[in-house]
Amino acid sequence: MEVRGVRHAYGRREVLRGLDLDLRPGMLAGIVGENGAGKSTLLKILSGELRPLGGTVRHEGRFGYCPQDVVVNEALTVRQHLEFFRVARGLSDLRHAGQVMEVLRLSEYVDERAGLLSGGTRQKLNLTLALMHDPQVLLLDEPYQGFDWETYQRFWDLAARLRDTGRSVLVVSHLAYDAERLDELWRLQGGVLRPAEGAPA
Numbered sequence: 001m002e003v004r005g006v007r008h009a010y011g012r013r014e015v016l017r018g019l020d021l022d023l024r025p026g027m028l029a030g031i032v033g034e035n036g037a038g039k040s041t042l043l044k045i046l047s048g049e050l051r052p053l054g055g056t057v058r059h060e061g062r063f064g065y066c067p068q069d070v071v072v073n074e075a076l077t078v079r080q081h082l083e084f085f086r087v088a089r090g091l092s093d094l095r096h097a098g099q100v101m102e103v104l105r106l107s108e109y110v111d112e113r114a115g116l117l118s119g120g121t122r123q124k125l126n127l128t129l130a131l132m133h134d135p136q137v138l139l140l141d142e143p144y145q146g147f148d149w150e151t152y153q154r155f156w157d158l159a160a161r162l163r164d165t166g167r168s169v170l171v172v173s174h175l176a177y178d179a180e181r182l183d184e185l186w187r188l189q190g191g192v193l194r195p196a197e198g199a200p201a
């Protein structure tokens with residue numbers, strides 16, 4: 001993925017001011033930034049949900065976008081969500097979804113209605129729906145919100161495994177996290193990306 005000179009504003013509020021970003025295959029990268037820095041705006045632009053006022057986003061391959069807001073229907077079970085998204089994405093099976101669910105320990109909730117799931121368990125479903133078509137580029141907005149410590153560790157193991165099989169993984173958070181887990185860590189500040197302190201060389 002190659003991003004050049006991306007600009008965006010809401011009315012007179014400039015949020016992104018000529019932002020560049022390169023995401024290579026087999027790269028696990030992080031972006032940190034304070035609340036309101038423009039992280040979600042950037043991910044919406046990268047995923048194609050929002051059209052920037054300027055600049056270009058070039059990419060190849062399938063996308064997986066895990067938005068910050070959980071996109072589940074409370075009345076449907078986990079299994080019904082999987083089936084709905086399987087058909088919508090034209091997948092022949094749920095093999096990959098099953099693997100993600102095993103790692104995140106979601107499988108045991110497969111017949112539970114989403115409305116009855118805890119916040120962290122809903123987020124596991126949100127993440128599974130974003131990854132179930134085995135995307136080449138993963139854009140994850142606060143993907144571990146609500147996760148307990150063990151699930152948080154499992155999430156990073158999964159992210160590293162996806163990186164090791166050639167996927168590009170971009171994780172966005174307002175929390176600074178362990179830089180050693182990442183190949184690159186940037187800070188979104190003043191509408192551009194800069195290497196974050198503590199980032200690997």
Ligand SMILES: Nc1ncnc2c1ncn2[C@@H]1O[C@H](COP(=O)(O)OP(=O)(O)OP(=O)(O)O)[C@@H](O)[C@H]1O
Pocket residue numbers: 010013015033034035036037038039040041042174
């Ligand atoms: N649809 C919108 N209309 C107007 N202003 C918006 C809109 N979406 C975001 N903003 C503003 O743009 C700025 C960046 O918002 P954004 O949600 O991208 O930040 P963020 O870094 O993801 O924040 P957080 O960590 O709180 O999720 C904020 O000042 C926000 O109020």
